[in-house]
Amino acid sequence: MATAPTVAAAPSRGRPRSEHRSAAVLAATLAEIGDRGISGLTIEAVALRAGVSKVTVYRRWPDRIALVLAALESLPELAVPDTGDLVDDLRELRRHLLDVVDRSNLAEVLPALLAERRRSDHGPAIRRYVERRSQAYVEVVERARARGELVTGLPTELVVLMLSSPLALSVMNRDAPLTDEEWTTVVRVVLDGLARGDGRSRP
Amino acid sequence: MATAPTVAAAPSRGRPRSEHRSAAVLAATLAEIGDRGISGLTIEAVALRAGVSKVTVYRRWPDRIALVLAALESLPELAVPDTGDLVDDLRELRRHLLDVVDRSNLAEVLPALLAERRRSDHGPAIRRYVERRSQAYVEVVERARARGELVTGLPTELVVLMLSSPLALSVMNRDAPLTDEEWTTVVRVVLDGLARGDGRSRP
Amino acid sequence: MATAPTVAAAPSRGRPRSEHRSAAVLAATLAEIGDRGISGLTIEAVALRAGVSKVTVYRRWPDRIALVLAALESLPELAVPDTGDLVDDLRELRRHLLDVVDRSNLAEVLPALLAERRRSDHGPAIRRYVERRSQAYVEVVERARARGELVTGLPTELVVLMLSSPLALSVMNRDAPLTDEEWTTVVRVVLDGLARGDGRSRP
Amino acid sequence: MATAPTVAAAPSRGRPRSEHRSAAVLAATLAEIGDRGISGLTIEAVALRAGVSKVTVYRRWPDRIALVLAALESLPELAVPDTGDLVDDLRELRRHLLDVVDRSNLAEVLPALLAERRRSDHGPAIRRYVERRSQAYVEVVERARARGELVTGLPTELVVLMLSSPLALSVMNRDAPLTDEEWTTVVRVVLDGLARGDGRSRP
DNA sequence: GTCTAACCGAGACGGTACGTCCTGTCTTAGT
DNA sequence: ACTAAGACAGGACGTACCGTCTCGGTTAGAC
Numbered sequence: 001m002a003t004a005p006t007v008a009a010a011p012s013r014g015r016p017r018s019e020h021r022s023a024a025v026l027a028a029t030l031a032e033i034g035d036r037g038i039s040g041l042t043i044e045a046v047a048l049r050a051g052v053s054k055v056t057v058y059r060r061w062p063d064r065i066a067l068v069l070a071a072l073e074s075l076p077e078l079a080v081p082d083t084g085d086l087v088d089d090l091r092e093l094r095r096h097l098l099d100v101v102d103r104s105n106l107a108e109v110l111p112a113l114l115a116e117r118r119r120s121d122h123g124p125a126i127r128r129y130v131e132r133r134s135q136a137y138v139e140v141v142e143r144a145r146a147r148g149e150l151v152t153g154l155p156t157e158l159v160v161l162m163l164s165s166p167l168a169l170s171v172m173n174r175d176a177p178l179t180d181e182e183w184t185t186v187v188r189v190v191l192d193g194l195a196r197g198d199g200r201s202r203p
Numbered sequence: 204m205a206t207a208p209t210v211a212a213a214p215s216r217g218r219p220r221s222e223h224r225s226a227a228v229l230a231a232t233l234a235e236i237g238d239r240g241i242s243g244l245t246i247e248a249v250a251l252r253a254g255v256s257k258v259t260v261y262r263r264w265p266d267r268i269a270l271v272l273a274a275l276e277s278l279p280e281l282a283v284p285d286t287g288d289l290v291d292d293l294r295e296l297r298r299h300l301l302d303v304v305d306r307s308n309l310a311e312v313l314p315a316l317l318a319e320r321r322r323s324d325h326g327p328a329i330r331r332y333v334e335r336r337s338q339a340y341v342e343v344v345e346r347a348r349a350r351g352e353l354v355t356g357l358p359t360e361l362v363v364l365m366l367s368s369p370l371a372l373s374v375m376n377r378d379a380p381l382t383d384e385e386w387t388t389v390v391r392v393v394l395d396g397l398a399r400g401d402g403r404s405r406p
Numbered sequence: 407m408a409t410a411p412t413v414a415a416a417p418s419r420g421r422p423r424s425e426h427r428s429a430a431v432l433a434a435t436l437a438e439i440g441d442r443g444i445s446g447l448t449i450e451a452v453a454l455r456a457g458v459s460k461v462t463v464y465r466r467w468p469d470r471i472a473l474v475l476a477a478l479e480s481l482p483e484l485a486v487p488d489t490g491d492l493v494d495d496l497r498e499l500r501r502h503l504l505d506v507v508d509r510s511n512l513a514e515v516l517p518a519l520l521a522e523r524r525r526s527d528h529g530p531a532i533r534r535y536v537e538r539r540s541q542a543y544v545e546v547v548e549r550a551r552a553r554g555e556l557v558t559g560l561p562t563e564l565v566v567l568m569l570s571s572p573l574a575l576s577v578m579n580r581d582a583p584l585t586d587e588e589w590t591t592v593v594r595v596v597l598d599g600l601a602r603g604d605g606r607s608r609p
Numbered sequence: 610m611a612t613a614p615t616v617a618a619a620p621s622r623g624r625p626r627s628e629h630r631s632a633a634v635l636a637a638t639l640a641e642i643g644d645r646g647i648s649g650l651t652i653e654a655v656a657l658r659a660g661v662s663k664v665t666v667y668r669r670w671p672d673r674i675a676l677v678l679a680a681l682e683s684l685p686e687l688a689v690p691d692t693g694d695l696v697d698d699l700r701e702l703r704r705h706l707l708d709v710v711d712r713s714n715l716a717e718v719l720p721a722l723l724a725e726r727r728r729s730d731h732g733p734a735i736r737r738y739v740e741r742r743s744q745a746y747v748e749v750v751e752r753a754r755a756r757g758e759l760v761t762g763l764p765t766e767l768v769v770l771m772l773s774s775p776l777a778l779s780v781m782n783r784d785a786p787l788t789d790e791e792w793t794t795v796v797r798v799v800l801d802g803l804a805r806g807d808g809r810s811r812p
Numbered sequence: 813g814t815c816t817a818a819c820c821g822a823g824a825c826g827g828t829a830c831g832t833c834c835t836g837t838c839t840t841a842g843t
Numbered sequence: 844a845c846t847a848a849g850a851c852a853g854g855a856c857g858t859a860c861c862g863t864c865t866c867g868g869t870t871a872g873a874c
Contacts, residue, residue, distance in 0.1 A: 014823030015865040021825085037322040044855060053826045058857070108321040111314035114375045118311040119240040130376060154388065162389055165372040166364045172317045173333060185357065186365055193396025217844025218843075224846090245834060256847045261836070420818030421870045427820085443728040450860060459821045464862070514727040517720035520781045524717040525646045536782060560794065567775045568795055575774040578723045579739060591763065592771055599802025623849030624839040630851085653829060662852045667831070 017060070024050040025057055029071035033105050038068065038112040065122040068109065069129055075104060080136045086144035090187055091180075093136055094167055101171055111172045137164050152194045162190045220263070227253040228260055232274040236308050241271065241315035268325040271312065272332055278307060283339045289347035293390055294383075296339055297370055304374055314375050340367050355397045365393045423466070430456040431463055435477040439511050444474065444518035471528040474515065475535055481510060486542045492550040496593055497586075499542055500573055507577055517578050543570050558600045568596045626669070633659040634666055638680035642714050647677065647721040674731040677718065678738055684713060689745045695753035699796055700789075702745055703776055710780055720781045746773050761803045771799045 028050035032041055041064060047054045061067040081092035100106050110130075117126045137160040144150040152159065166186045171177045178186065231253035235244050244267060250257045264270040284295035303309050320329045340363040347353040355362065369389045374380045381389065434456035438447050447470060453460045467473040487498035506512050516536075523532045543566040550556040558565065572592045577583045584592065637659035641650055650673060656663045670676040690701035709715050719739075726735040746769040753759040761768065775795045780786045787795065 012867075014821075014867090015825080017824065038318060039322065042855065043857085051826095054857080055827095055859095056825065059824075063857095105321070108318050110318075111316075111375070112318035113314075115241055115311050115313075115315035115318060118308070119242065154392075158385060158389060161369045161373065162365075162392060165368040169368040169372055170364065172314070173320075182361060186361060189357075189365060189393065189396035189399075191396070192399040193392035193394070196392075196395040196399055218846080220845070246836085247834060256849090257836085258838095258848095259846065262845085266836090419872075420816075421820085421872085423819070444724060445728065448860060449862085459823090460862085461822095461864095462820065465819085469862090511727070514724050516724075517722075517781070518724035519720075521647060521717050521719075521721035521724060524714075525648065560798075564791060564795060567779065568771075568798065571774040571778040572770045575778055576770065578720070579726075588767060592767060595763075595771065595802035595805075596798065597802070598805040599798035599800070602798075602801040602805055621841075623841085623847075624851080626850065627839095651829065652831085660852095662854095663831080664833095664853095665851065668850075672831095 021050070021052050021056055022060060023074075025052055025060070025067075026071045026074040028052075029067055030074075030104055033068070033071070033109060037105065038109050041068070043067070063120075063122075065113070065116055065120055066125070068113070069122065069125055072104060072106075072109065072129065075100060078136065080139050082140075082143065084147075086140065086149050086191070087184075087187060089140040089144070090137075090163060091183075093140065093164075094180075094183055097167065097171070098177060101177065107171050107177075110168075134160060134164065150191070150194065154194065159194065163187060224253070224255050224259055225263060226277075228255055228263070228270075229274045229277045231255075232270055233277075233307055236271070236274070236312060240308070241312050244271070246270070266325075268316075268319055268323055269328070271316070272325070272328055275307065275309075275312065275332065278303060281339065283342050285343075285346065287350075289343065289352050289394070290387075290390060292343040292347070293340075293366060294387075296343065296367075297383075297386055300370065300374070301380060304380065310374050310380075313371075337363060337367065353394070353397065357397065362397065366390060427456070427458050427462055428466060429480075431458055431466070431473075432477045432480045434458075435473055436480075436510055439474070439477070439515060443511070444515050447474070449473070469528075471519075471522055471526055472531070474519070475528070475531055478510065478512075478515065478535065481506060484542065486545050488546075488549065490553075492546065492555050492597070493590075493593060495546040495550075496543075496569060497590075499546065499570075500586075500589055503573065503577070504583060507583070513577050513583075516574075540566060540570065556597070556600065560600065565600065569593060630659070630661050630665055631669060632683075634661055634669070634676075635680045635683045637661075638676055639683075639713055642677070642680070642718060646714065647718050650677070652676070672731075674722070674725055674729055675734070677722070678731065678734055681713065681715075681718065681738065684709060687745065689748050691749075691752065693756075695749065695758050695800070696793075696796060698749040698753070699746075699772060700793075702749065702773075703789075703792055706776065706780070707786060710786070716780050716786075719777075743769060743773065759800070759803065763803065768803065772796060 025046060028046045029041070032046050032049060036042075036045070043054055043057055043064065046067070047057050050057075057067065061070055078093070078096040081089045083089050083092065097106075113126045113129070117123045120126075138156055141150065141156050141159050141163070145152075145156075150159075167178050167183060228249060231249045232244070235249050235252060239248070246257055246260055246267065249270070250260050253260075260270065264273055281296070281299040284292045286292050286295065300309075316329050316332070320326045323329075341359055344353065344359050344362050344366070348355075348359075353362075370381055370386060431452060434452045435447070438452050438455060442451070449460060449463055449470065452473070453463050456463075463473065467476055484499070484502040487495045489495050489498065503512075519532050519535070523529045526532075544562055547556065547562050547565050547569070551558075551562075556565075573584050573589060634655060637655045638650070641655050641658060645651075645654070652663060652666055652673065655676070656666050659666075666676065670679055687702070687705040690698045692698050692701065706715075722735050722738070726732045729735075747765055750759065750765050750768050750772070754761075754765075759768075776787055776792060
């Protein structure tokens with residue numbers, strides 16, 4: 001989704017940018033990330049691999065980060081799951097995440113982006129990218145609340161954080177992400193805790 | 204703490220390395236990380252700032268990552284808290300983490316290290332560094348179990364993950380880490396969930 | 407003179423080239439040569455300055471050198487002087503040369519063209535351009551011979567070389583070209599030498 | 610001659626520049642000028658040919674012109690001839706010039722340098738280089754005057770210009786430089802003219 | 813009055829070189 | 844054996860022009 005490099009565009013002056021090349025560059029970017037990792041990513045190598053000149057890359061994306069974000073956004077987006085059951089919805093989100101991790105080295109790219117967020121001009125763009133991903137969690141949780149499946153006074157943001165951060169961190173920090181069994185356990189503990197009374201039950 | 208750059212040392216022949224310079228380099232490294240961030244960190248700038256030649260840096264630490272790890276390890280380590288109460292212990296760990304975040308750009312450095320972990324030869328070293336930090340959590344949780352304060356069949360690793368990942372992720376991903384109140388809520392929900400029956404209580 | 411860019415033209419089909427634009431490009435070329443010199447001359451800058459697209463320039467002149475030659479040829483040409491006196495004729499040629507030097511940076515352009523002559527495909531064209539300039543000398547000298555004002559067995563080419571090269575070289579090599587007085591002296595010495603017997607008078 | 614790239618140097622701090630490499634670069638420069646000409650001269654190609662990194666070239670010579678000048682100055686200098694006869698001395702200078710022309714594409718390089726003289730910061734350096742070459746003429750002429758072989762009231766500079774410019778211009782402008790016979794004729798005409806009375810003999 | 817070929821601007825494009833920067837290694841002289 | 848200074852090969856950076864190419868849109872002569 002969202003491959004469009006620049007915003008909108010004037011009503012087409014001069015030779016139009018080749019979509020074919022844009023796609024080739026994004027594909028090459030993903031491939032390079034796979035081969036050399038984020039820190040080993042070179043515009044030069046991307047251009048070479050895409051069979052494109054450096055300028056053609058720079059024309060579209062001003063720098064490495066913008067390029068990486070565009071490449072990630074070129075991956076197919078998951079439709080927000082709606083199985084009617086919160087845990088099943090969450091499991092679907094987990095499955096999709098692990099999919100993307102496999103396909104795009106997200107386990108390396110994600111922390112790299114988070115690191116960049118503090119410095120670069122792309123802070124907002126990175127924030128938006130991450131946000132968009134967690135948006136699915138927000139919707140799934142709100143739907144569960146609407147169904148009465150989840151009853152809690154906590155802000156959705158906190159609930160999402162509790163449900164998603166163990167998996168996210170395990171992806172970035174552990175040698176392997178949480179297994180299905182581990183993950184199920186974690187989610188159930190959190191949901192049980194919420195059911196018990198929003199953490200306000202203790203003295 | 205732990206300034207010792209290399210493993211041990213031969214029985215010392217010739218002029219010994221100046222400890223003063225080692226310290227200057229590590230300080231300069233932290234300062235540079237503060238100014239330019241991890242990705243903008245160059246050995247050259249560090250050497251210049253420390254008033255030291257590049258070779259003097261390379262002799263001690265083989266590359267950027269090793270240098271960064273050494274710099275982080277030069278920060279004062281927290282003694283594992285032991286207040287007799289799990290939540291108080293955890294709160295102390297939180298306080299210390301936020302301290303380090305303030306003092307060393309950890310919010311940027313940590314994800315950068317995690318990203319590097321997948322590729323570089325320093326994977327193990329980085330893993331060890333992160334492990335060492337979470338070790339405090341492990342000890343605190345195990346003590347709580349021994350005291351009977353925490354009763355659960357879950358492996359300590361999972362418990363620690365649930366208790367620490369929301370804060371860790373909020374540090375890396377949010378504009379500001381969890382407030383004390385938010386954090387307290389999260390911890391209590393998790394502990395309630397564990398008390399309720401390890402996530403196995405549901406059908 | 408000679409603004410006609412290409413040879414002749416097919417019997418004209420389609421929209422004709424705008425003469426207005428051709429002139430604008432040549433003017434812009436002279437201006438750019440004045441501002442940045444021959445070596446700093448870029449087609450892009452010329453096109454920009456002329457308010458014309460690059461293609462419009464390339465359509466008319468295949469490359470930099472052709473463009474420069476065309477620009478020089480667009481300058482007004484001197485009618486070959488014919489005062490009835492050789493020295494006066496030569497003085498008129500000198501005046502005209504210094505004029506062009508002032509108006510077109512010839513002091514820089516001329517050596518640049520000579521340098522290019524050895525390599526580029528435009529060798530012949532450059533040769534022709536320079537030849538055309540010296541043609542005036544040839545005519546003036548031959549007229550003097552016809553009048554009996556100049557009696558010598560030397561080939562006209564050599565006579566012209568002796569009469570013109572000191573001024574030409576002074577234009578290219580000295581900070582200022584020969585003054586009128588210096589120039590007069592030089593010319594008279596050469597003419598005296600010729601009158602003395604063509605350099606064959608010595609043992 | 611004078612291969613020394615920079616002025617003098619502090620009392621040697623750090624690793625000294627490799628003379629071997631300096632020489633290799635200058636040789637490569639001359640070779641490249643021979644192959645591709647002045648306008649086709651590329652620092653990158655020179656570095657490649659010399660088996661040296663680009664920075665090594667830039668460290669010594671700030672730009673193309675400085676490099677070319679250094680390369681030319683690395684060629685063996687002629688000892689000023691002193692045969693006791695002016696024409697023989699001049700003939701020796703001619704021989705040497707044609708030698709250098711053959712060995713270093715001077716026919717192309719010289720006009721290129723003259724063109725550059727007007728613009729670049731190297732104006733003075735180029736002027737100095739050319740001056741140094743013509744210095745031999747000055748000495749030869751002054752010696753002839755001292756011997757009484759040449760009697761004239763003209764400033765030496767003008768005499769030198771008359772004696773040298775036909776050959777110089779023929780090198781730059783003609784397809785072949787003046788033959789020995791042509792050259793001899795030219796020189797004798799000039800000397801005869803000077804003997805006749807410094808160009809002041811005419812009304 | 814349409815055709816329609818050549819013009820024109822804008823700007824994309826592959827390519828080459830630019831001059832700079834940093835890396836990690838090396839070579840000096842000096843401590 | 845350490846140190847500071849700095850040379851060095853290598854490799855990527857981001858930029859500038861080159862000369863070519865596609866676009867959409869004129870413009871004038873031929874039909």
